Every structure is written in structure tokens, then in C-alpha cells.
Amino acid sequence: MNENLKLLSKLEIGKKAIVKSLLAKGKKRRRLLDLGFVKGTIIEAVQKSPGGDPTAYFIRGTLIAIRSEDANLICIS
Amino acid sequence: MGLTSQDSGMNVVKSNFNVKKNSNDDKIIAVAGNPNVGKSTLFNALTGMNQHTGNWPGKTVTNASGVCRYKDKNFILVDLPGTYSLMANSVEEEVARDFICFGNPDLVTVVVDATCLERNLNLVLQILEITNRVVVCVNLLDEAEKKKIVIDLDELSLQLGVPVVGTSARSKKGIDELMQEIYEMTFMNKKTYKIKSNYDEKIERAVELLEPEVKRIVGDKINARWVSLRLLDIDGPLKNSLLNCLNIDILEDKEIKLIMQKIKNEILIEKDDYIRDLLVEGIVGRAEEIYGKCVVLKDKFYSSKDRKIDKILTSKATGIPIMIALLFVIFWITLSGANYPSELLSNGLFFIQDKLTILLSNIGVPIWLNDMLVKGIYRTVAWVVSVMLPPMAIFFPLFTLLEDSGYLPRIAFNLDKYFKKACAHGKQALTMCMGFGCNACGVIGCRIIDSPRERLIAILTNNFVPCNGRFPTLISIITMFFAGTIMLPYQSFVSTLILTGIIILGVFVTLVVSKILSKTLLKGVPSSFSLEMPPYRRPQFLKVIVRSIFDRTLFVLGRAVIVAAPAGLLIWLLSNIFINDVSILSYCANFLDPFARLIGLDGIILMAFILGFPANEIVMPIIIMGYLCTGNLTEFSNLDELHQLLVGNGWTWLTATCTMLFSLMHFPCGTTCLTIKKETGSTKWTVISFLLPTVIGILTCFALTTVVRVVEALI
Known part of the structure; x- marks a missing residue:
């Protein structure tokens, strides 16, 4: 494990990172891949919703909101 | 094979x-x-x-x-x-x-x-x-x-x-x-070219092995290379589709089985997830490459304006207040804008009613038929048109503008946290927005929710959002009983406040019921949620207004009129056919009365809701017809006279409140029930979707009535 590796949910708003790996399995993994969370993709945390969750991320030219449980399944650096 | x-x-x-x-x-x-x-x-x-x-x-x-x-x-x-x-x-x-x-x-x-x-x-x-x-x-x-x-x-x-x-x-x-x-x-059979792919070398080797065998089985029916790629990433639904559409069970083929085993043992020895990653990376990598070759961004911060808007519309401090304010403004414009045209329309239509009666009697139409046509059919239709048309003609375009601008997904974004707490899906907020127009549309819209459990919750609770057919009932009651005594400029303001409150109550009930369903009938944890938030677009005002009036307003109105005409006839017949000097309407109303009183309504109101099953628009007209026919033959033309008619029949603020609550929470209309049956494919869930809001409505009204009566008795 690389020291710089952390979970997407910990990414601060306005900061950018690179997707390293997915911890999700099966259908969930597919869903995340389809949304563009693929190894090597640049991702930026843009906006938290009023309740603090979900968070909107800018990825491959689109704004996508996901919940923290899912963001916890994405490793970034 | x-x-x-x-x-x-x-x-x-x-x-x-x-x-x-x-x-x-x-x-x-x-x-x-x-x-x-x-x-x-x-x-x-x-x-x-x-x-x-x-x-x-x-x-x-x-x-x-x-x-x-x-x-x-x-x-x-x-x-x-x-x-x-x-x-x-x-x-x-x-x-x-x-x-x-x-x-x-x-x-x-x-x-x-x-x-x-x-x-x-x-x-x-x-x-x-x-x-x-x-x-x-x-x-x-x-x-x-x-x-x-x-x-x-x-x-x-x-x-x-x-x-x-x-x-x-x-x-x-x-x-x-x-x-x-x-x-x-x-x-002209224009030529196209095969493009190179970008898959990992292991994937290519595996496909090379599979493709000829797949080709042998599927022939030219479907691209063999593509089927081979999909075989690597075992895909249940595709297997079924191949079976259903081509009658091929490819995984049962002996040769294919052998090759698949070989691939698993020699080439792609890793886990399924890894193979899937390779497949997706192949496509995504190629997309990235093409994108790099074809697109130039002259402004690196092209989305900064959207971000700024999002900061205001979805931030912690302002997100939800702005959302409620927007709802309020839309209702306010609708209510204050609809008042005058509504009155004008009803004056006009009732003026025609009188003329129509005279005309019919002049050409020798018997009185009973004249009555049936004019007081039965025409009057009900006229009421539905005059009460429904103006608010819809204002509400629909406004709502469409909001929809066109890209704001609706932000509502789902804002509210997802609360839906998650209720173990439901944030996109349920979108289906509720559709429910404002028509609950049947809202129910169909629930298809955007992937998880079957959460989709069912969204379907069962969609009815707690008052649709356009119920707005007229709510609006007229609010105006008559709660805002009528207030000075004019503030009147629509207060009406709007109450209406917004009712909607928020509906949302609240939705969340509570969703939670209860998640803990009982539809046990489960929230599934994953992902929502694309599209860029804001400037709506095309003129086009939106024209389109929404013609496509939505007139469509919904047309449907209401189609239901209103026979309903008017039915209610006229019920109130004019007498058995032992008592009309059938009175029989029914008297029969329902004791129960209706318990929940703060009366027999006529409850019967109106039951007869309004085909379309909620006609509930208020039926109530009025019911009162007019059972005695006080007052003619009415505006809300003031209508107010007197209702008060004359024993309405208090409690009756009005309970009618509104029951309107918000009762069985879905016929169209919606049919749609639920179609969408869920289950009679059981259709029955539940019918009973659930009804029971909740009855309990709420009963509780409120009982509390108020006890308090009144004590004072």
C-alpha cells in the first residue's frame, strides 16, 4: 500500500486526485466503472450537498454525485 | 442448437x-x-x-x-x-x-x-x-x-x-x-471503416480463440467479436437475451465451454473483476485517446459558472431554503395569477349555462333531459374547466422552465441525504416532482431507480405528492376557508404559504412512510446512488410555454373533461332518481355519513372522493353537486357563494382541513392504479398502494378530528 493512497470520501472540496483502484465488487464495481471511475482518471471534489452527503465530483467532463459509502470504495492519490 | x-x-x-x-x-x-x-x-x-x-x-x-x-x-x-x-x-x-x-x-x-x-x-x-x-x-x-x-x-x-x-x-x-x-x-450503402481497439493483449488473445467458435454458432445474426468479448465478462442478462431472441444458449455449447476453460486456465487466470476492469479500461482508454485528438478546450474553466450557481443552489446554508422558496414562488405566481381568469372563465361558462337551458327548452327538449344535460353534464365540465385551466396553464410552463434549466437533479442532490435516512433513493425526489404533474407519470418515472426495492417504495409513496387534479380542490378550499378573510394583496400570499405547507407535509409523509416500508414490508439497506448533474441551460422560454400549454395542459384538461362529463351525468342521475322520496345520492351519503363524520368529513364529501376515483379533478364538483341537489338549490358563480354553500352544509375549518388532508392522503386515482399494476406486475402491490395512503389518511383525519373535538368539549 502506497502511503499517499486514501479514500475518495476523504478528498477535500476543491481538491483534485487520481483514481488508483476500486474496492467495490460485482455490479457496484461495474456501475462505478461506467460512471468513469477508472484507474488513472483525474477527479475533483466539487460540492457537498446540504446534508453533507452525497458529494458531487467532476469526472471526465461531467458532474456526478455519489454517496459516501460509494466514495469509500474508491482509492485515490 | x-x-x-x-x-x-x-x-x-x-x-x-x-x-x-x-x-x-x-x-x-x-x-x-x-x-x-x-x-x-x-x-x-x-x-x-x-x-x-x-x-x-x-x-x-x-x-x-x-x-x-x-x-x-x-x-x-x-x-x-x-x-x-x-x-x-x-x-x-x-x-x-x-x-x-x-x-x-x-x-x-x-x-x-x-x-x-x-x-x-x-x-x-x-x-x-x-x-x-x-x-x-x-x-x-x-x-x-x-x-x-x-x-x-x-x-x-x-x-x-x-x-x-x-x-x-x-x-x-x-x-x-x-x-x-x-x-x-x-x-447508398456508404462505406464505414473498422476501427482499431485498445484492449489488453491478454483480452485480444482470448477473443482470438473464442471468435471463430462463436461465429459458428451465431452466424451473421450478431457480431461474433462482440459476443466473444461479452463472454469473457460473464453477463447473465445477455445470456438470457441471446436465449430469448436468438434461441441460442451459447454457454452450453461444448466447444465454447472447452475454450472458456482454457482461457481461464491459461490466459486470464485472474478474477472476474480484473477481467472486467481490463475490458472497461480498453474502452475508456480509447475514448480518452480520441478525445485528446479531437477536442480543444479554449477555456479551461468552462464549468466555473455552473459551479458558482451550484454553490448557491446546493450549499449547506442556502440549498434547502432556496428550494422551498422556489416552490413557494411557483405556487404564488400560480395562485395569484389564476384567481382572476378563473373567475372570468366561470362567469362566462355559467352565463352560457343559462343560455343553454333557454335554448334547449325553446327547441322543445323535455325538462328532465334539459336538466340532465345542462345541470348534470355541462355544469360539471364547466366547473372542471374554469377551476383547472388557469392554474395549470400557469403551473405547467413554470415547472417546465425549472425542468429545462437543469434544476431538478439538484433537488435530488439536496434531498438525497434524507431519502437515504429513510432507506430510499435520492432519485425518488425526481419521481415526486413528476408526480406534481400526474401521479401516473410519476409512477412510470420510477423506472429511473435501479434497485427494485427502492423503486417499489417510490411507486407506493408517489401518491403523497398532490397531482394537478388535486390542486384545484386544495386551492379552492384554502382560498375559501383560510385566506378568504384576509385583505386582498396578502390573500394569495397566505394561500401559497398554506399550499407550500401541505406539499412539505406530503414530502414529510413520503419520507416517514418510506422509512416504515423499509423496516417492514420492504426490508433492506439503501443501495448505491449516483446522479449526473447536468450543466445548467438557459430554458427556451417561448417554446417551453407554448409546448407545455399545448402538450401538457390541454392534454390533462382533456382527460379531466372526458371523465367529468359522464361523472356529471352519473351524479345527476343519482341525485334525481328517487326511491321512497329519497334520492339514491342521499341514500349513499347517509350510509357513508356516520363513518365520514368520524374522520371530520361528511357523507357527501366521502362519496365525492369515491366517485372521484376515475379522476381526482371532479371531487370538488361532485361535492357541490351533491349539496345543490340535496336541498338548498342555491345558484353559485363565485367562491364567496360557494363558501356560503359549504358553510350552509355544515362545513367548519375542521371539515376543510380534513378534506385537504384526505385529498393529500387517499387512494390513487384509477389511471395511477392501473399504471402501478402495469409497472409492478403485481396485484398485491397495487392493492397495497391503494390501501396504504387511504389508511394513513383515515387515521390522520380521525386523530385530528378526535383531538379537536375533545379540546372543544373541554373548553
């Missing part, structure tokens, strides 16, 4: 889309694309049809087909649901994929969003793996221009090996060029 019934299989897919060729010269064109790229707008521009459009993903959940004539040829366009991929993660993806694979379209037009081309290329590349009879349509070029995104369409065409056309469907730019390409592809 029988291939005999493949034709009937094809027909199954086709009949799902209602596609019929009238002659062999007709061409079937599938319109595919990511959600929210303007497919429906393009579809409308091409076919001259008026599919409803809006700026949020998942707007089109039902499939439409329409005919476009170009150069004396018929092109049958099939609007597929928007999907990000064809890997079949959801019902829509499966539907779209099955049509492209097995529906035998002559051509697939893939619509992509110029403002986020890279993501969209993912789907294009996947479709190109299945067929190269493709025309790519780069839509929303005008939006891209605004954001200073420059796309080299020729280079894109070169990279993809198929024709590429740039369009701005909203302003109908590029539509002719698109049709020309479609024409050339289908009638």
Missing part, C-alpha cells in the same frame, strides 16, 4: 418498441445516447412529434417511435432510453442493448453531448463493437461553443470510422445534414 424460432424472438424485441415497417423500403433507425444529451429534442425535431423533454437524465423512460420522411423515404425512428453503457446494469441498458443487437435496426444514430464528449464516446465505442452501421450525432454544439469547446468533427469521424454530424437540435441546426448522412448510409 436450434435456430428455428429466431424470427419470433426478433418480434418480441420489436413489439416492445412498437416498430412496424409499412414497406420494405422503410428503414428503422435506432436513436441511442447517454441520458440527457437531447435525444428526445432531436427525435422531436426529426419526427415532428412532441415527446416531452427536460434537462435531467432519465427523462425518457418509455420508448417512442416516430416516422421521419426524407427524400420520399420513410425512416422509422426509435427513441431508446438513455444509457451510459451497454453492459446491462439496469433495465434501460438492457432494453437499449437488446434493440441494437436483436431489433435489427438498419442504422443506429448515437447522439452525444458535445460538452462532455469523452464520457459519451464510451457508449459510441461500445455500439461500434456491435455494428458499424452507425451515424454519430454530436449534439448541443451551441452549448459547447458557449463554453469554448472546439471539436474537430472530421478527425472524430476518421477516428471512429463512421460519419459524424454536428447538430444543435434545439435550434434545429444540422438536422438536414444528419438526415442526409442517414439517407446515404441506409440507401
Whole structure:
């Protein structure tokens, strides 16, 4: 494990990172891949919703909101 | 391995889309694309049809087909649901994929969003793996221009090996060029080129082994390379589709089984997830490469304006207050704007009523028939029109503007946390928004929720959002009983406040019921939620107003009138057929009365709700008819007189409140029930969706009535 590796949910708003790996399995993994969370993709945390969750991320030219449980399944650096 | 019934299989897919060729010269064109790229707008521009459009993903959940004539040829366009991929993660993806694979379209037009081309290329590349009879349509070029995104369409065409056309469907730019390409592809057999793929070497080796065997089995029915790729990533739904549509059970084939085993043992020894990653990375990597070659961003911060708007509309401090304020403003404009035209309309229509009676009696129509036609049918219809038309003509366009701008997904974003707490799905907020227009539409809209459990919750609770048919009841009661005594300029303000409160109550009940359902009948944890938040777009004001009045307002009104006319007749008959000097209406009302009193209503009101089952619009007219027929034959023309009529029949503020509460929480209308039956395919859930809100409504009204009566007795 690389020291710089952390979970997407910990990414601060306005900061950018690179997707390293997915911890999700099966259908969930597919869903995340389809949304563009693929190894090597640049991702930026843009906006938290009023309740603090979900968070909107800018990825491959689109704004996508996901919940923290899912963001916890994405490793970034 | 029988291939005999493949034709009937094809027909199954086709009949799902209602596609019929009238002659062999007709061409079937599938319109595919990511959600929210303007497919429906393009579809409308091409076919001259008026599919409803809006700026949020998942707007089109039902499939439409329409005919476009170009150069004396018929092109049958099939609007597929928007999907990000064809890997079949959801019902829509499966539907779209099955049509492209097995529906035998002559051509697939893939619509992509110029403002986020890279993501969209993912789907294009996947479709190109299945067929190269493709025309790519780069839509929303005008939006891209605004954001200073420059796309080299020729280079894109070169990279993809198929024709590429740039369009701005909203302003109908590029539509002719698109049709020309479609024409050339289908009638002149324009050549396309195979493009190189970008898969990991291991994947390529595996496909090399599989492809010849797959080819042997599927023949020319479907692209063998694509099936081979899919076999590597075992895909249950595809297996079923192959079985259903081509009658091939490919995994049972001996040779295939052997090769698959060999691949597993020698080439791709890793886990399934790893293989899937390789497959997706292959496509995504290629999309990235093409994107890099074809697109130049002249303004790196092109989305900064959207971000600023989002900061205001979805931030912790202002997100939810602004949302409620927007709701309030929409209602306020609707209420204050509808007041005057409503009165004008009802004066006019009741003036005609008198004339109509005179006319009919002059031409010798017997009194009973005259009464039946005018006081029964005409009066009910007139009431429905005068009360419904003005608010709808204002509400629908306003709501459509909001929809067009891209705000609705932000509502889902804002509220997701609360839906998650209720173990439900954030997109339920979107289906509730649709429910404002019509609960049946809201129920169909629930298809955008993937998890079956959460979709069912959304379907069962959609009725707690008052639809357009119930607004008139709410509005007229609020105006008569709660805002009537207040000075005029503030009157509509107070009315709006109460109406907004009722809506928020409805949302609150939805959340509570969702939570209860999640803990009892529909146990489960929240599934994953992902929502695309589209860029804001400036709505096309004039077009939206015209469209929403003609397509939605008049449609809903028409439906209401169709129900109102026979209902008016029925209620007239009930109140004019006497048995032992008591009308049938009184019999029924008296029968219901004791129970109705318990929940703060009376027999007539409860009966109105029951008779209003076909359409909620006619509840208020039936109440009025009921009172008019059972004694006080007061003529009324405006709300003041109506107020007196109701008070004269024993209405208090409690009656009014309970009527409103019961209107918010009672059984869904007939259309909605049928839709629920169709969507869930289960009688059990339809019955539950009927009983659930009814029981909750009865309990709420009973509790309120009892408390108020106890307090009144004590004072």
C-alpha cells in the first residue's frame, strides 16, 4: 500500500486526485466503472450537498454525485 | 442448437418498441445516447412529434417511435432510453442493448453531448463493437461553443470510422445534414471503416480463440467479436437475451465451454473483476485517446459558472431554503395569477349555462333531459374547466422552465441525504416532482431507480405528492376557508404559504412512510446512488410555454373533461332518481355519513372522493353537486357563494382541513392504479398502494378530528 493512497470520501472540496483502484465488487464495481471511475482518471471534489452527503465530483467532463459509502470504495492519490 | 424460432424472438424485441415497417423500403433507425444529451429534442425535431423533454437524465423512460420522411423515404425512428453503457446494469441498458443487437435496426444514430464528449464516446465505442452501421450525432454544439469547446468533427469521424454530424437540435441546426448522412448510409450503402481497439493483449488473445467458435454458432445474426468479448465478462442478462431472441444458449455449447476453460486456465487466470476492469479500461482508454485528438478546450474553466450557481443552489446554508422558496414562488405566481381568469372563465361558462337551458327548452327538449344535460353534464365540465385551466396553464410552463434549466437533479442532490435516512433513493425526489404533474407519470418515472426495492417504495409513496387534479380542490378550499378573510394583496400570499405547507407535509409523509416500508414490508439497506448533474441551460422560454400549454395542459384538461362529463351525468342521475322520496345520492351519503363524520368529513364529501376515483379533478364538483341537489338549490358563480354553500352544509375549518388532508392522503386515482399494476406486475402491490395512503389518511383525519373535538368539549 502506497502511503499517499486514501479514500475518495476523504478528498477535500476543491481538491483534485487520481483514481488508483476500486474496492467495490460485482455490479457496484461495474456501475462505478461506467460512471468513469477508472484507474488513472483525474477527479475533483466539487460540492457537498446540504446534508453533507452525497458529494458531487467532476469526472471526465461531467458532474456526478455519489454517496459516501460509494466514495469509500474508491482509492485515490 | 436450434435456430428455428429466431424470427419470433426478433418480434418480441420489436413489439416492445412498437416498430412496424409499412414497406420494405422503410428503414428503422435506432436513436441511442447517454441520458440527457437531447435525444428526445432531436427525435422531436426529426419526427415532428412532441415527446416531452427536460434537462435531467432519465427523462425518457418509455420508448417512442416516430416516422421521419426524407427524400420520399420513410425512416422509422426509435427513441431508446438513455444509457451510459451497454453492459446491462439496469433495465434501460438492457432494453437499449437488446434493440441494437436483436431489433435489427438498419442504422443506429448515437447522439452525444458535445460538452462532455469523452464520457459519451464510451457508449459510441461500445455500439461500434456491435455494428458499424452507425451515424454519430454530436449534439448541443451551441452549448459547447458557449463554453469554448472546439471539436474537430472530421478527425472524430476518421477516428471512429463512421460519419459524424454536428447538430444543435434545439435550434434545429444540422438536422438536414444528419438526415442526409442517414439517407446515404441506409440507401447508398456508404462505406464505414473498422476501427482499431485498445484492449489488453491478454483480452485480444482470448477473443482470438473464442471468435471463430462463436461465429459458428451465431452466424451473421450478431457480431461474433462482440459476443466473444461479452463472454469473457460473464453477463447473465445477455445470456438470457441471446436465449430469448436468438434461441441460442451459447454457454452450453461444448466447444465454447472447452475454450472458456482454457482461457481461464491459461490466459486470464485472474478474477472476474480484473477481467472486467481490463475490458472497461480498453474502452475508456480509447475514448480518452480520441478525445485528446479531437477536442480543444479554449477555456479551461468552462464549468466555473455552473459551479458558482451550484454553490448557491446546493450549499449547506442556502440549498434547502432556496428550494422551498422556489416552490413557494411557483405556487404564488400560480395562485395569484389564476384567481382572476378563473373567475372570468366561470362567469362566462355559467352565463352560457343559462343560455343553454333557454335554448334547449325553446327547441322543445323535455325538462328532465334539459336538466340532465345542462345541470348534470355541462355544469360539471364547466366547473372542471374554469377551476383547472388557469392554474395549470400557469403551473405547467413554470415547472417546465425549472425542468429545462437543469434544476431538478439538484433537488435530488439536496434531498438525497434524507431519502437515504429513510432507506430510499435520492432519485425518488425526481419521481415526486413528476408526480406534481400526474401521479401516473410519476409512477412510470420510477423506472429511473435501479434497485427494485427502492423503486417499489417510490411507486407506493408517489401518491403523497398532490397531482394537478388535486390542486384545484386544495386551492379552492384554502382560498375559501383560510385566506378568504384576509385583505386582498396578502390573500394569495397566505394561500401559497398554506399550499407550500401541505406539499412539505406530503414530502414529510413520503419520507416517514418510506422509512416504515423499509423496516417492514420492504426490508433492506439503501443501495448505491449516483446522479449526473447536468450543466445548467438557459430554458427556451417561448417554446417551453407554448409546448407545455399545448402538450401538457390541454392534454390533462382533456382527460379531466372526458371523465367529468359522464361523472356529471352519473351524479345527476343519482341525485334525481328517487326511491321512497329519497334520492339514491342521499341514500349513499347517509350510509357513508356516520363513518365520514368520524374522520371530520361528511357523507357527501366521502362519496365525492369515491366517485372521484376515475379522476381526482371532479371531487370538488361532485361535492357541490351533491349539496345543490340535496336541498338548498342555491345558484353559485363565485367562491364567496360557494363558501356560503359549504358553510350552509355544515362545513367548519375542521371539515376543510380534513378534506385537504384526505385529498393529500387517499387512494390513487384509477389511471395511477392501473399504471402501478402495469409497472409492478403485481396485484398485491397495487392493492397495497391503494390501501396504504387511504389508511394513513383515515387515521390522520380521525386523530385530528378526535383531538379537536375533545379540546372543544373541554373548553
